[in-house]
Amino acid sequence: MAARMKLKLKTVFVLYFMVSLMGLIYALMQLGQHCDCTERDLPKDRAISRLQEELYRLQGQIRQLEKLKQPEKQPPKASLPTIFVITPTYARLVQKAELTRLSLTFLHVPQLHWIVVEDSPRRTPLVTNFLMKSGLTYTHLYVPTAKERKLQEGDPSWLKPRGVEQRNEGLRWLREDRRAQPGEDGQQGVVYFADDDNTYSPQLFEEMRSTQRVSVWPVGLVGGMKFESPVVEGGKVVRFHTGWRPSRPFPMDMAGFAVSLKLVLTNPDACFDGEAPMGFLESSLLKGLVTVDELEPKADNCTKVLVWHTRTEKPKMKREEALQVQGLGSDPAVEV
Amino acid sequence: MPKRRDILAIVLIVLPWTLLITVWHQSAIAPLLAIRKACHHLVKEIFIIPERLAVHHHRLSDEGAEGKRETGGQDSKEYCASDKDIVEVVRTEYVYTRPPPWSDVLPTIHIITPTYSRPVQKAELTRIANTFLHVPNLHWILIEDSQRRTPLVTGLLRETGLNYTHLNVETPKSFKIRGDTRDPRIPRGTMQRNLALRWLRETFKNNTSQPGIVYFADDDNSYSLELFEEMRSTRKVSVWPVAFVGGLRYESPKVNAAGKVYGWKAVFDPHRPFAIDMAGFAINLKLILSKPQAYFKLRGVKGGYQESSLLRELVTLNDLEPKAANCTKILVWHTRTEKPILVNEGKKGFTDPNMEI
Numbered sequence: 013m014a015a016r017m018k019l020k021l022k023t024v025f026v027l028y029f030m031v032s033l034m035g036l037i038y039a040l041m042q043l044g045q046h047c048d049c050t051e052r053d054l055p056k057d058r059a060i061s062r063l064q065e066e067l068y069r070l071q072g073q074i075r076q077l078e079k080l081k082q083p084e085k086q087p088p089k090a091s092l093p094t095i096f097v098i099t100p101t102y103a104r105l106v107q108k109a110e111l112t113r114l115s116l117t118f119l120h121v122p123q124l125h126w127i128v129v130e131d132s133p134r135r136t137p138l139v140t141n142f143l144m145k146s147g148l149t150y151t152h153l154y155v156p157t158a159k160e161r162k163l164q165e166g167d168p169s170w171l172k173p174r175g176v177e178q179r180n181e182g183l184r185w186l187r188e189d190r191r192a193q194p195g196e197d198g199q200q201g202v203v204y205f206a207d208d209d210n211t212y213s214p215q216l217f218e219e220m221r222s223t224q225r226v227s228v229w230p231v232g233l234v235g236g237m238k239f240e241s242p243v244v245e246g247g248k249v250v251r252f253h254t255g256w257r258p259s260r261p262f263p264m265d266m267a268g269f270a271v272s273l274k275l276v277l278t279n280p281d282a283c284f285d286g287e288a289p290m291g292f293l294e295s296s297l298l299k300g301l302v303t304v305d306e307l308e309p310k311a312d313n314c315t316k317v318l319v320w321h322t323r324t325e326k327p328k329m330k331r332e333e334a335l336q337v338q339g340l341g342s343d344p345a346v347e348v
Numbered sequence: 349m350p351k352r353r354d355i356l357a358i359v360l361i362v363l364p365w366t367l368l369i370t371v372w373h374q375s376a377i378a379p380l381l382a383i384r385k386a387c388h389h390l391v392k393e394i395f396i397i398p399e400r401l402a403v404h405h406h407r408l409s410d411e412g413a414e415g416k417r418e419t420g421g422q423d424s425k426e427y428c429a430s431d432k433d434i435v436e437v438v439r440t441e442y443v444y445t446r447p448p449p450w451s452d453v454l455p456t457i458h459i460i461t462p463t464y465s466r467p468v469q470k471a472e473l474t475r476i477a478n479t480f481l482h483v484p485n486l487h488w489i490l491i492e493d494s495q496r497r498t499p500l501v502t503g504l505l506r507e508t509g510l511n512y513t514h515l516n517v518e519t520p521k522s523f524k525i526r527g528d529t530r531d532p533r534i535p536r537g538t539m540q541r542n543l544a545l546r547w548l549r550e551t552f553k554n555n556t557s558q559p560g561i562v563y564f565a566d567d568d569n570s571y572s573l574e575l576f577e578e579m580r581s582t583r584k585v586s587v588w589p590v591a592f593v594g595g596l597r598y599e600s601p602k603v604n605a606a607g608k609v610y611g612w613k614a615v616f617d618p619h620r621p622f623a624i625d626m627a628g629f630a631i632n633l634k635l636i637l638s639k640p641q642a643y644f645k646l647r648g649v650k651g652g653y654q655e656s657s658l659l660r661e662l663v664t665l666n667d668l669e670p671k672a673a674n675c676t677k678i679l680v681w682h683t684r685t686e687k688p689i690l691v692n693e694g695k696k697g698f699t700d701p702n703m704e705i
Contacts, residue, residue: 025357025360025361028361029361032365032368033364035364035368036367036371039372040371061577061581064577065574065577105592106570106592106683108681109683112571112681113475113478113479113571116475116573119482120481211474211475212475213474232467232470232471232705233467233468233471233688233705234688235692236689236690236691236692236693237692237693238690238703239703241703315703316703316704317703317704320468320470320474320705322471322472323685323686324684324686325683325684325685327592327682329595329596331594331595332596332597341597342596342613346589346597346598346676346677346678347677347678348592348597348678348681
């Protein structure tokens, strides 16, 4: 009797073991195949994309509100000097495209404060909305250029200096804003003039962060050459490598130097002179601030090109203009 | 006294079940966990931000009041279904890590960019890389029009930290010079794009489960981040408007009330099968793999018909998915960079040729 009982139990065990082994093998085989989870995951992906979009939007809103209550708030990373980038901009077809790709570069740079100054009698909705969504810390200013100083349709780009009033307005706001923020930390920073059609590598901003007075570096594709650059010997700038009017006090492009905030604040009258002859705009600011001897070379003693003076073509609008004459132009409500 | 036989029996019973449970747990729960974590992470930020906004409003109106601290934790739990190991991350930095961490659930966007050596090349690639560094799950396929891979591009790709593939194929000189005078456009970049398509087909087997989207991005255009999120949900081929093409402010597909594409808003030959620019569409990887004969036509392609030469082998007009709010928003601009005037270089070259620009 006992033997038969044991036998039955034994078969039960064996059966049980076989079943579990089968189950395990089945599960392992299931694991081997990738499951087609697309249907299940797609709504979740959509939710995530939607959430990310909302996130960008809300981050933009925070930026704006933080701007409103700036005096009370101290930046959390007080150790890293802020880079104040002053960008003059004006309305034209490629404006939004230029600002978009510029902001995507700036998003890689920590502690950057973008000061956008429009050449316009008021703030345009395009730039306002764009800055809100950009996710950057920004200040939105505007000042119109006087009519006689503005370039007309057929004028070559070098005829009149551009962006002078706008850059000066940026400097003025910066001085006013910093005066309202006493304390050592508020005076630390670097001021850089960035045009909206140039190309910058994020490394450039890390190089300029340590500026004590005025730092300089090479600029690519400018002055009719592959690059213009200060020539450095023994860690000091001795002369400038440029193909055009090297006798200027500072034969550099706007994108080739940065000024420390301290220097800007201690020289409250230093600004760009719109009446300066062509090519002397940068010198008109710098000659009151620093001598060539005091310039700090960056970018590996001025041997690397980290910024390029690119220019964007004006898009051909022949067909658009033809359509507009017929009253069939593209929908102006669609923002380009 | 427990007999050895009994112990053995018990072990034999318990072992397969424990193995089963651990394996099952790993395979089924892990992807769900990733989604949950991503969802939580995002929701945490979204729900914290309004709290902070509320705090700001509060402070602006009433100076003395003390703002609330983060109480968004509760909400995000409800939103994302309960999950005990929620990560309490409060992000105060808005600087994105370069590049963003790879997600297990987002489809990969394969970006095909042909490039060629010219003075502005490094500048263009730098700023386009700066854009791509914000896009999660991006794979950049860069194809040089050159006999061998140049050190400039090799170094640049390595420094960006992007996920990339570096290829090269030289367009024969006979293609580069305008052959047919009636041909207004040289098929630039065609061989390079075809090489990338071939690489994709060789790398990904036909019934791969890895979802992917293929997009042709030229190195001088301007892209917004929203564009990449729009194209991620492409099932076959998705389309959207492109600015500054065809001599217009923008060209766009015509979308009817049912959300289907029925025509093209263009002036330059709107009767092309696909009157769209290279930057105006994206293709699901599965479609590319399932039609291995579909390539861009090299010879005998009229100006403006290059995109059609590929697309007509893949989809019909009816299958197109309009994006960008039913093709009413501009998310990509066909900008072109001016050729820099290098007049001061002179015949022998004024500047140091060893300096890379």
